[in-house]
Amino acid sequence: MPVRARRVRTQPRKAPRQARSRATVDTILAAAARVLVKDGFERTTTNRVAEAAGVSIGSLYQYFPSKESLVAALVTAHVDEMRGLVLAALEEVRVLPLRPAARRMIELLVAAHAVDPDLHRVLMEQVPRTGRMGGLADFEADLHRLIVAWLEVHRSELRVTDLGLAAFLAAATVEAITHFSVLYQPERLRDPAFLDEATDLIVRYLGRD
Amino acid sequence: MPVRARRVRTQPRKAPRQARSRATVDTILAAAARVLVKDGFERTTTNRVAEAAGVSIGSLYQYFPSKESLVAALVTAHVDEMRGLVLAALEEVRVLPLRPAARRMIELLVAAHAVDPDLHRVLMEQVPRTGRMGGLADFEADLHRLIVAWLEVHRSELRVTDLGLAAFLAAATVEAITHFSVLYQPERLRDPAFLDEATDLIVRYLGRD
Amino acid sequence: MPVRARRVRTQPRKAPRQARSRATVDTILAAAARVLVKDGFERTTTNRVAEAAGVSIGSLYQYFPSKESLVAALVTAHVDEMRGLVLAALEEVRVLPLRPAARRMIELLVAAHAVDPDLHRVLMEQVPRTGRMGGLADFEADLHRLIVAWLEVHRSELRVTDLGLAAFLAAATVEAITHFSVLYQPERLRDPAFLDEATDLIVRYLGRD
Amino acid sequence: MPVRARRVRTQPRKAPRQARSRATVDTILAAAARVLVKDGFERTTTNRVAEAAGVSIGSLYQYFPSKESLVAALVTAHVDEMRGLVLAALEEVRVLPLRPAARRMIELLVAAHAVDPDLHRVLMEQVPRTGRMGGLADFEADLHRLIVAWLEVHRSELRVTDLGLAAFLAAATVEAITHFSVLYQPERLRDPAFLDEATDLIVRYLGRD
DNA sequence: GATGAATGAGTCTTCATTCAT
DNA sequence: GATGAATGAAGACTCATTCAT
Numbered sequence: 001m002p003v004r005a006r007r008v009r010t011q012p013r014k015a016p017r018q019a020r021s022r023a024t025v026d027t028i029l030a031a032a033a034r035v036l037v038k039d040g041f042e043r044t045t046t047n048r049v050a051e052a053a054g055v056s057i058g059s060l061y062q063y064f065p066s067k068e069s070l071v072a073a074l075v076t077a078h079v080d081e082m083r084g085l086v087l088a089a090l091e092e093v094r095v096l097p098l099r100p101a102a103r104r105m106i107e108l109l110v111a112a113h114a115v116d117p118d119l120h121r122v123l124m125e126q127v128p129r130t131g132r133m134g135g136l137a138d139f140e141a142d143l144h145r146l147i148v149a150w151l152e153v154h155r156s157e158l159r160v161t162d163l164g165l166a167a168f169l170a171a172a173t174v175e176a177i178t179h180f181s182v183l184y185q186p187e188r189l190r191d192p193a194f195l196d197e198a199t200d201l202i203v204r205y206l207g208r209d
Numbered sequence: 210m211p212v213r214a215r216r217v218r219t220q221p222r223k224a225p226r227q228a229r230s231r232a233t234v235d236t237i238l239a240a241a242a243r244v245l246v247k248d249g250f251e252r253t254t255t256n257r258v259a260e261a262a263g264v265s266i267g268s269l270y271q272y273f274p275s276k277e278s279l280v281a282a283l284v285t286a287h288v289d290e291m292r293g294l295v296l297a298a299l300e301e302v303r304v305l306p307l308r309p310a311a312r313r314m315i316e317l318l319v320a321a322h323a324v325d326p327d328l329h330r331v332l333m334e335q336v337p338r339t340g341r342m343g344g345l346a347d348f349e350a351d352l353h354r355l356i357v358a359w360l361e362v363h364r365s366e367l368r369v370t371d372l373g374l375a376a377f378l379a380a381a382t383v384e385a386i387t388h389f390s391v392l393y394q395p396e397r398l399r400d401p402a403f404l405d406e407a408t409d410l411i412v413r414y415l416g417r418d
Numbered sequence: 419m420p421v422r423a424r425r426v427r428t429q430p431r432k433a434p435r436q437a438r439s440r441a442t443v444d445t446i447l448a449a450a451a452r453v454l455v456k457d458g459f460e461r462t463t464t465n466r467v468a469e470a471a472g473v474s475i476g477s478l479y480q481y482f483p484s485k486e487s488l489v490a491a492l493v494t495a496h497v498d499e500m501r502g503l504v505l506a507a508l509e510e511v512r513v514l515p516l517r518p519a520a521r522r523m524i525e526l527l528v529a530a531h532a533v534d535p536d537l538h539r540v541l542m543e544q545v546p547r548t549g550r551m552g553g554l555a556d557f558e559a560d561l562h563r564l565i566v567a568w569l570e571v572h573r574s575e576l577r578v579t580d581l582g583l584a585a586f587l588a589a590a591t592v593e594a595i596t597h598f599s600v601l602y603q604p605e606r607l608r609d610p611a612f613l614d615e616a617t618d619l620i621v622r623y624l625g626r627d
Numbered sequence: 628m629p630v631r632a633r634r635v636r637t638q639p640r641k642a643p644r645q646a647r648s649r650a651t652v653d654t655i656l657a658a659a660a661r662v663l664v665k666d667g668f669e670r671t672t673t674n675r676v677a678e679a680a681g682v683s684i685g686s687l688y689q690y691f692p693s694k695e696s697l698v699a700a701l702v703t704a705h706v707d708e709m710r711g712l713v714l715a716a717l718e719e720v721r722v723l724p725l726r727p728a729a730r731r732m733i734e735l736l737v738a739a740h741a742v743d744p745d746l747h748r749v750l751m752e753q754v755p756r757t758g759r760m761g762g763l764a765d766f767e768a769d770l771h772r773l774i775v776a777w778l779e780v781h782r783s784e785l786r787v788t789d790l791g792l793a794a795f796l797a798a799a800t801v802e803a804i805t806h807f808s809v810l811y812q813p814e815r816l817r818d819p820a821f822l823d824e825a826t827d828l829i830v831r832y833l834g835r836d
Numbered sequence: 837g838a839t840g841a842a843t844g845a846g847t848c849t850t851c852a853t854t855c856a857t
Numbered sequence: 858g859a860t861g862a863a864t865g866a867a868g869a870c871t872c873a874t875t876c877a878t
Contacts, residue, residue, distance in 0.1 A: 021837095040337065041337070042337060045871085045872055045873080046872075046873060046874080047872070047873085048872095050840095055838090055839095056838060056839045056840060057839085057840065057873095057874085058837090058838060058839050058840065058875085058876085059837080059838055059839075061873090061874070061875080062837075062838080065874095066873075066874085067873065067874095125337065125338050126337045126338075128249060128250065128251055128334070128335045129334050129335070130249065130251075137334075141393075160406075162402065162406070165402065165403065166406070168394065168397070169386060169406055169407060169410055172385050172386050172389040172390075173382045173385060173386065173410065175385070175389075176381050176382060176384070176385025176386075176388075176389070177378060177381050177382065177385070179385075180381040180384075180385070181381075185377065188377070193371065193374065194374065197369075197374050197375065197378055198378060200414065201378055201382065201410075201414040204414050205410040205413050205414065229857090229861095229863095230861085230862060230863090233862080254846080254847065254848080255847080255848065255849085256846090256847075256848085264863085264864095265863060265864045265865060266848090266849085266864085266865070267849095267850085267851085267862095267863065267864050267865060268862075268863055268864070270848090270849065270850075271862070271863075274849090275848080275849085276847090276848070439858095458757075459755070460755060463850080463851055463852080464851075464852060464853080465851070465852085466851095468861095473859090473860095474859060474860045474861060475852095475853085475861070476854085476855085476858090476859060476860050476861065477858080477860075479852090479853070480859080483853095484852075484853085485851090485853095543755065543756055544755050544756075546667060546668065546669055546752070546753050547752050547753070548667065548669075555752075578824075580820065580824070583820065583821065583824050584824065586812065586815070587804060587825060587828055590803050590804050590807040590808075591800045591803060591804065591828065593803070593807075594799050594800060594802070594803025594804075594806075594807070595796060595799050595800065595803075597803075598799045598802075598803070603795070606795070611789065611792065612792065615787075615789070615792050615793065615796055616796060618832065619796055619800065619828075619832040622831045622832050623827065623828040623831050623832065647840095647841065647842095647877095647878090648840085648841060648842090651841080651842085672867080672868060672869080673868080673869060673870080674867090674868070674869085682842085682843095683842060683843045683844055684843085684844070684869090684870080685841095685842065685843050685844060685870095685871085685872085686841075686842055686843070688869090688870060688871075689841070689842075692870090693870085694869070694870095
């Protein structure tokens, strides 16, 4: 008796303790990413993922109690990787003056968005921001808060008075620039002039004179 | 970048001739918008829409040959309304100096994005940008081009030299600001200081000192 | 409230009295034949036929109370045309000696099967032999009986003793030859040698050396 | 002669590995045959077959990706059984003189057509000769070729000069006789006089004096 | 733990047929 | 008589999920 539960389990069913389990989970996640990129979210089925992973559908459900939990895990992994890139270099940024700090910040964000852009795109464009699958959007919000915090640090160098408003604008701006770049003009990201220009945009708005 | 597209009929099946059928089409579209906002794209089914419209499923398919075409019609209607708002006031903007032009432009875009924001959100976040359903994304691209064209007009007033790059940045920025505002901080839009600030952001970047 | 009736009306709803009605009926039948040949029985819908006839679906149902009655009418018309060809020349055949009679008989049957072969094929191969739509198969049976009757007339010239058995064999043979010829080797029918050969086949079997 | 073909998956979806699934497949096929004979092709639905098989509709689709593939499998099985009967005894026929060869040949064909005549009838009369479902018609064509080949072997004993034409006539004749017998006068087949008579028909036409 | 056969609720969609205008 | 909008039962088919082996 199937009867799809209204409330879907999203928590991974269990933490794999042994190395073999860990490997299986990774295989499944990799396959899920591949299928997702290749077929899109709508046409991605748990059976297809299991097959692509060379794993029985039963085993897949051993580790992911629902399709949603599978995608959520993928989102989480992707987000974690992005987050890692940003957080790793964050300390260094805090102590720099405004312009180089802004420049580095933008670099970081761009790099973070450039991690597996195909997957990023599918995750952003096709996966419903529902429940735990909304993790990517949550991460974008995190970044937002991060930028705000960074602004606070550089408060003395700023021209703008309403810090909250400025933070919002700057954050939205940087986030959007990188986001759009990755999605629609990825080649832009290789161009150093692009980073200069974006830095200019931000610094001119935020900074004194 | 792949994402295999299923071929689905997206063109409305037939143009309704009688007043009665025009009313039916409108009823269906209104119901579709309601269901979409309430249940999200995934859980929106043609049967649910028909039921919500108080119309038989057959009638729905008389006018919309697929679920996709139904959503596409919704997208088109939404986009048209937004486009109307922007295009109507565009001539007036062309002849203004940079700052007031920028200010008015931002106002316009904000207003355009404030049309039925709930629907806008669902359409942007949950509807796959596939086939004719991608109309909203297309419209965002249109806006992009519009901003570029507007920049060209004001070339003489600009500080930036690489117009293409600047256009891209400015467009992404404005678009993102309004977009994010609508989605995450709609109350911002009522605040005139917000418009001032956004204008500042843009003009400082683009304009001569 | 649709509710398809279990028992389908197959009798034409009414006999058209006026010339205009007659013309409409003919238009519909012609369209039905076209659609049937072009799309096959399964994909033939009453709506499609009405459209092809340039007539509203309502008008179609004015004359044909069901899809079955429509196809049945088509079958009947086709069969009547075939029957006409055969019966017209039948008297003349009765008085001829065995060989020329057989030859003429075969000619007739071939000619009858060559009336609108495309439609004939669809009617034979795709239309279920159900209810009144089975008219074509019935006609084939009629031909069978006709051949048997003809054999009775020529009893004195025959070699065979078990007339019933011979009749069955001869009938099946002639019917099959013409039938297969029309369906799979229509070009055979233009070849006079073909008629000679078929005549030989029959006469050698039936006749006194 | 067109008849637009819809592309439908006709290949069985997967080969069952476990004994359990092999049994399921057989159960489904048996049920399909029963339903087909009882209700006819048009009224045969996948759901009805699944129900008759005591199997969920999902299981049916596990093995047969479309209604067409289900019927095609049935056709294939039926044809294979018929083919087996004929091919098995074919060598023996090649070396016999004309008359006993003809006699044996006819016996074989009759026997082949007498395998599950009810199913045979439905398959011949109601199943559209489309795609892989046309297998029965194809088999009849095979038989045709077989007869032609057999004629070639006996060329020296034949009276007829135009071998191609004679082959066509003989093939159509034998095929038709057995076919009609099975469909409309199955009791004929038990009567040895029938086989004698049919042999006579063929041999008189083909043979010397 | 793994496997994969089985499940069936739920989707989209068609089309013969009716009936208000 | 004609029109075509509306109907909804019914069909094909999918896929997340379960569970016997």
